[in-house]
Amino acid sequence: MAKLTIKQLEAFTAEDHGKVFREDGGLVAEVRAGVRGVTVQFSYEFKLDGSRTRKRLGSWPKKSLAQIRSERDEARTLVTKGLHPTLAAKAARIEAQAAIVATIAEAEREAAENKTVADLFDEWISDGVSRQDGNAELIRSFKKDVLPLIGKKPLRSLTEKDLLTVLRSVKARGLNRTVVIRSKDIGQMLRWGEKRKPWRTLMADGNPADLIDVSKLLDHDYEEQRDRLLSPDEIRELRNIFERLERDYEALPAGQKYSGIRPVNLRVQCAVWICLSTLCRIGELLKSEWRHVDLDRGTWFIPAEATKGHKGKRQDHHVFLSAFALKQFKQLHKETSGTPFCFPSKDGENHVDTKTVSKLIGDRQCRFKNRSKPLAGRHHDDSLVLSNGTKGEWTPHDLRRTGATMMQELGVTLEIIDRCQNHLLGGSKVRRHYLHHDYAKEKTEAWRLLGEKLSLILANGALGTAQTR
Numbered sequence: 322m323a324k325l326t327i328k329q330l331e332a333f334t335a336e337d338h339g340k341v342f343r344e345d346g347g348l349v350a351e352v353r354a355g356v357r358g359v360t361v362q363f364s365y366e367f368k369l370d371g372s373r374t375r376k377r378l379g380s381w382p383k384k385s386l387a388q389i390r391s392e393r394d395e396a397r398t399l400v401t402k403g404l405h406p407t408l409a410a411k412a413a414r415i416e417a418q419a420a421i422v423a424t425i426a427e428a429e430r431e432a433a434e435n436k437t438v439a440d441l442f443d444e445w446i447s448d449g450v451s452r453q454d455g456n457a458e459l460i461r462s463f464k465k466d467v468l469p470l471i472g473k474k475p476l477r478s479l480t481e482k483d484l485l486t487v488l489r490s491v492k493a494r495g496l497n498r499t500v501v502i503r504s505k506d507i508g509q510m511l512r513w514g515e516k517r518k519p520w521r522t523l524m525a526d527g528n529p530a531d532l533i534d535v536s537k538l539l540d541h542d543y544e545e546q547r548d549r550l551l552s553p554d555e556i557r558e559l560r561n562i563f564e565r566l567e568r569d570y571e572a573l574p575a576g577q578k579y580s581g582i583r584p585v586n587l588r589v590q591c592a593v594w595i596c597l598s599t600l601c602r603i604g605e606l607l608k609s610e611w612r613h614v615d616l617d618r619g620t621w622f623i624p625a626e627a628t629k630g631h632k633g634k635r636q637d638h639h640v641f642l643s644a645f646a647l648k649q650f651k652q653l654h655k656e657t658s659g660t661p662f663c664f665p666s667k668d669g670e671n672h673v674d675t676k677t678v679s680k681l682i683g684d685r686q687c688r689f690k691n692r693s694k695p696l697a698g699r700h701h702d703d704s705l706v707l708s709n710g711t712k713g714e715w716t717p718h719d720l721r722r723t724g725a726t727m728m729q730e731l732g733v734t735l736e737i738i739d740r741c742q743n744h745l746l747g748g749s750k751v752r753r754h755y756l757h758h759d760y761a762k763e764k765t766e767a768w769r770l771l772g773e774k775l776s777l778i779l780a781n782g783a784l785g786t787a788q789t790r
Contacts, residue, residue, distance in 0.1 A: 323344065324344050324345075325342060325344055325350060325386070327386060330361055330381055330382070333352050333359050333361065334359060335354035335359060337352040337354070337359070338352055338353060338354035338359075339351070339352065339353075343366075346393065346394075346397065347365050347366045347367050347393070347397065348363065348364075348365060348378075348389075348390065348393050349363065349364050349365070349366050349375070350362070350363050350381075351364075353380075360380045360381065360382070360383070361380060362377075362379075362380045363377075363378040363380065363381065363384075363389045363393075364376060364377050364378055365392075365393045365396045365397065365406070367396070367397070367400045367406075369400055369403070374405075376396050376406045378392050434477060434523070435475050435477075436475065436519065436520070436523060437472060437473055437474060437476060438467075438468070438471050438472050438474050438476055438479060439468055439472035439473065440476070441476055441511075441520055442463055442468065442472070442510060444520075445510045445513055445514065446459065446460060449510070449513040450509070450510075450513070450732075452732030452733070452734065453732045453733050453734050453737070453763075453766075453767075454732075454734045458734060458735065459506060462502075462506070463506070466487060466490065466491050466499075466503055467487050467503065467507065470483075470486055470487050470490065471483045471484075471486070471487060476514070476520065476523040476524065477523040477524075477525075479524075479529055480529050481529045481532040481533060483529070484504075484507060484529055484530060484533055485533065485538075487503065487507070488503060488533070488535070488538055489538065491503055492538050492539070497539045497540055500535060500538055500539060501535055501539070501548065502729075504530070504533060504535045505726075507530055508528075508530035508531075508533075509730075511524070511528050511529070511530045512528065515528055536548070548722070549712065549713060549714070549715055549716070549719040549722070550719065550722060550723045550726055551707065551715060551719060551720065551723045552708075552712075553778045553781075554708075555707040555708055555712075555715075556597070556723075556775070556779065557778060557779060557781065558708070559593070559705070559707060560779055562585075562704065562705060563584070563585055563590050566582060566583070566584040566704060567584040569581070569582070570582070570583060570584050582702055582704050583700075585681075585685075585704075585705070586681075587652070587653075587656060588653060588656055588657065588664060589678055589681055589682075591649045591650075591652055591656075592606055592607070592664070592678050593678075593682075593720060594646070594649045594775075595646055595649045595650065595653075596717050596720040596721055597720040597721075597723060597775065598645050598768070598771060598772050598775055599621070599640050599642070599646050599724070599741075599768065600721050600724045600725050600728075600738075600741050600742045600771075601623070601640065601721065601743075602628075602718070602721065603675070603679060603717035603718065603721075605623050605627055605638075606663070607663075607664045607672055607673055607674075607675045607677065607678065608627045609621065609623065609627070609663040609664070609672075610662055610663065610672075611654070611657075611658060611660075611661060611662070611663055612661065614650055614654075614663065616647065616650060616651060616654060619641065620640065620641055621639075621640040621642060621650070622637070622638075622639055622640075623637065623638040623640065623743070624637055625637045625638075636745060638743040639761065639764075640768070641764055641765040641768055642768065643768045643769050643771065643772025643773070644769075644772055644773075644776075645771075645772030645775050645776050646768065650663075664677075678717055679716060679717050679718075680699070681700065682705055682715070682716065683714070683716070684696070684699045684700035684701060685700050685702055685703065685704045685705035685706075686703060686705055686706050686710075686715070687700075687701050687702060687703060688703050688706065688710060689710075689713065721742065724771055725741070725742060727771055727774055727775075728741065728770065728771050731767075731771065731774060732770075733767045733770065737760065737763045737764060737767050740763075740764055741764050741768065
């Protein structure tokens with residue numbers, strides 16, 4: 322039949338409902354009357370593989386007649402190629418969807434490959450670190466010192482030089498201690514990323530923080546202040562040494578005990594663990610008196626006159642003992658409770674010299690001393706050398722630094738760590754006059770966290786190196 326025209330379509334009424342019209346080229350039109358008025362449903366009728374079938378083309382007036390014929394022509398072209406137009410359209414949709422998926426995947430891959438240091442920082446702050454201040458200090462310090470310089474840098478191209486640029490910019494302000502802190506925080510973030518996708522694949526060439534030697538960035542006089550820290554392995558090793566020396570000495574025949582290496586005095590052992598777990602100064606500890614230690618309440622009071630002052634200023638210090646520290650004081654109490662002093666002198670009339678423990682520990686690391694022969698009445702061996710000496714000598718003050726660093730790693734704020742160390746904090750006289758919160762709760766929590774960490778470290782068992790030394 323002749324081609325349908327727009328006028329014919331517009332002339333259809335409800336009375337034409339169900340009528341079917343055909344035109345050359347396989348176009349079939351069926352009149353439908355409903356609540357929305359008269360519409361004409363179009364389809365393309367064709368024969369393929371010996372079977373006659375149809376492909377729906379939509380309806381007029383939703384589609385124009387020209388659009389319907391155009392779609393019929395496209396379908397007819399596919400049929401002449403032996404393709405079913407409906408299946409071909411479905412295949413095209415699948416291919417288009419696959420192309421979209423591939424494009425998205427490629428975009429995501431490129432985005433992952435180009436993730437920046439700032440992206441890592443955001444995820445680390447959200448999921449990888451939880452410090453007591455809600456990470457406020459970390460966020461502040463990174464936004465000030467780190468992200469402005471390397472935040473937009475793709476992590477995959479981050480280098481040792483980039484990190485040095487950050488640390489040198491801090492050093493240029495004369496902040497040696499801040500250089501150390503920034504280096505540790507950056508290292509902690511990158512080590513967290515090394516263990517997780519997608520960050521670990523972006524550091525396929527290694528962690529650039531491992532190549533940084535912070536000591537080379539610091540002032541010479543700062544290096545002389547020491548930055549020696551005892552690692553968890555060394556803390557365990559020290560405990561094992563104490564135990565081994567006691568066992569070995571007890572196993573010696575009576576006639577050989579004089580020439581054998583004596584075990585470390587139990588009082589000295591207690592001093593070591595108390596310094597590590599309370600952050601106290603060794604001099605403050607050795608001057609302590611039992612009247613200032615309350616074993617029932619788990620407190621230790623250090624009066625101002627027993628503390629180390631700065632420019633003539635001193636302050637009282639209250640230590641809230643963790644279960645770990647309290648255990649050491651109780652052990653010490655069994656040894657010296659018959660005197661007023663926790664660490665009494667030989668006659669019991671005073672405390673021991675405040676350098677006693679430092680000298681004893683140093684004498685048992687004689688390889689680091691420039692001595693041609695032992696000092697009279699002093700030890701002269703390497704029984705307390707840790708890590709085979711690769712990290713150098715350690716001192717009681719290093720225990721204080723180690724404990725403070727562990728607190729920082731546990732998320733304790735720098736202000737609370739300072740207060741646990743009894744540092745004199747600055748601030749206006751007006752503020753100091755009106756603000757009298759003693760931070761007892763915060764300090765108690767900090768010492769508790771440290772004590773539990775030390776207990777966990779020591780509960781993890783002995784090291785093979787310590788056992789075979």
